[in-house]
Amino acid sequence: MEQTQKTVMLVDDDRDYLNLMQMQLEAAGYKVATAESEAEGEELLRSLRPDVAVVDLMMENMDGGFVLCHRIKKLDPKIPVIMVTAVSSETGIEFDAASDKNHTWFKADALLTKPARFEQLKREIERLLREYSS
Amino acid sequence: MIHLTILVVDDELGMRMAVCRALERFVVALPDVDGPVTFTIRQAGSGEEALEALAATPADILLLDHKLPGISGLDVLAQVAEKNLDCLVVMITAYASLETAITATKRGAFDFLAKPFTPAELKAAVSKSAKHLILQRHARQLAEEKRQVRFQTISVVAHELKAPLGAIEGYLYLLRDRPAGNEWSAYEKAIERSLIRLQGMRKLITDLLDLTRIESGRKKREIQEVDVIDVAQAAIDGVTPDAKQRNIAIALHAPDKLTMTADRGEIEIVFNNLLTNAVKYNRPDGKVDVTLAADDGRINIQVADTGIGMTPEECAKLFNDFVRIKNKKTKDVLGSGLGLSILKKIAQLYGGDVTVASQADVGSTFTVVLDRAAAAPAQTASVSA
Numbered sequence: 274m275e276q277t278q279k280t281v282m283l284v285d286d287d288r289d290y291l292n293l294m295q296m297q298l299e300a301a302g303y304k305v306a307t308a309e310s311e312a313e314g315e316e317l318l319r320s321l322r323p324d325v326a327v328v329d330l331m332m333e334n335m336d337g338g339f340v341l342c343h344r345i346k347k348l349d350p351k352i353p354v355i356m357v358t359a360v361s362s363e364t365g366i367e368f369d370a371a372s373d374k375n376h377t378w379f380k381a382d383a384l385l386t387k388p389a390r391f392e393q394l395k396r397e398i399e400r401l402l403r404e405y406s407s
Numbered sequence: 408m409i410h411l412t413i414l415v416v417d418d419e420l421g422m423r424m425a426v427c428r429a430l431e432r433f434v435v436a437l438p439d440v441d442g443p444v445t446f447t448i449r450q451a452g453s454g455e456e457a458l459e460a461l462a463a464t465p466a467d468i469l470l471l472d473h474k475l476p477g478i479s480g481l482d483v484l485a486q487v488a489e490k491n492l493d494c495l496v497v498m499i500t501a502y503a504s505l506e507t508a509i510t511a512t513k514r515g516a517f518d519f520l521a522k523p524f525t526p527a528e529l530k531a532a533v534s535k536s537a538k539h540l541i542l543q544r545h546a547r548q549l550a551e552e553k554r555q556v557r558f559q560t561i562s563v564v565a566h567e568l569k570a571p572l573g574a575i576e577g578y579l580y581l582l583r584d585r586p587a588g589n590e591w592s593a594y595e596k597a598i599e600r601s602l603i604r605l606q607g608m609r610k611l612i613t614d615l616l617d618l619t620r621i622e623s624g625r626k627k628r629e630i631q632e633v634d635v636i637d638v639a640q641a642a643i644d645g646v647t648p649d650a651k652q653r654n655i656a657i658a659l660h661a662p663d664k665l666t667m668t669a670d671r672g673e674i675e676i677v678f679n680n681l682l683t684n685a686v687k688y689n690r691p692d693g694k695v696d697v698t699l700a701a702d703d704g705r706i707n708i709q710v711a712d713t714g715i716g717m718t719p720e721e722c723a724k725l726f727n728d729f730v731r732i733k734n735k736k737t738k739d740v741l742g743s744g745l746g747l748s749i750l751k752k753i754a755q756l757y758g759g760d761v762t763v764a765s766q767a768d769v770g771s772t773f774t775v776v777l778d779r780a781a782a783a784p785a786q787t788a789s790v791s792a
Binding site: 299 | 573586587596597604733738
């Protein structure tokens, strides 16, 4: 377990997904702050410096997640960002965070495909927290 | 106008010429088909030549002699079937034996013409084939369109049901695994949200059934004199508990008496949809004005709210199937995205329409115009969704 309680910022327009992840993250010992839109996410960032952010790619505005991702990295490049998306299953567009071509504009540290299981998300959060703290 | 190509396959030149002459200016008029059906006649002197001609340019009807010098008519028929060519074959035979007939039918011949035949018999056979072919193609096209629409609808419905199912499933796993301990209160939100998502699914299914019934025209409509004020009042009563909770006042402005010839259930759906929306999308302490009026054989139903309103772009797509206006203001409002599309279809059944005037953050006014007598018995036959 973490020595100090880490804060996870969850941004997703699917309230049930937020609830489910929040409950499980809290049970796993994290502090969780949630936002249901890109705008709410930005609002949240004024008062909060999360240790890690989990952002849905497609919200109200199709690319809301990308924009928010940029804002977070601009605010503090040391905040790891996990992008969650159903874009592949919904549009058939495939992309890969690791490819060089995408990495120049893709600001997230990891990409998870929805429906992402909690264990998967938790593993990514733990990995990135370790990576960023070393 | 429809144009069909006939390929005459016979080794006797005289026979081919006779067929060409008979069909030269032949025109068929078919019921259910716009314009006359005309023909172009092509010829082939052998089975091999016929197959070659078909490979180069397809024909619609094949007048095929049974006895040919090289491969037989039955062989040609077998090839046509094997290659799945979209053409009807009429076998011409001087040896009209039962055996030939059975073999030809098995291989897919549509009709027979026994030699010698008169021009009238030839024309009758060609008419019959043309009719069959055109209707068959038309049916195929309709079936394809129907398949497409069905596929689209199923995809959207599946998608709309998958989301709440996923959420409920997630909550149930949570309740089973209890990561937050055994205290029930920790899971109240999970239970509450599951119930809300289930309600949404139920509403989607009910609306879908309404929509299907209206669109298919299968539902037996009970056309009668309907007291519109009574239906409006019942719909108002239905939403009053929700309205009271948020202190929304509903007022009905109507003449003393207002009736129309209609299926009461359909008019109820109209009012229920309008009023549910007017309350759902209203602000606390807001109001709803329901105004009923009649003129020139039409009924005007106007429902004005003081709610969140919409932008012109949002208004433009509002009446389509499965459209929900998604924004910060509507995120807490549940809906199937079918209510207004159902409403529009009903309005059209009554020779009317529904329109909306709206201003963001000020409110929306929906106006439904219905023809009071559109559903009267004399006209029911012509009413279809």
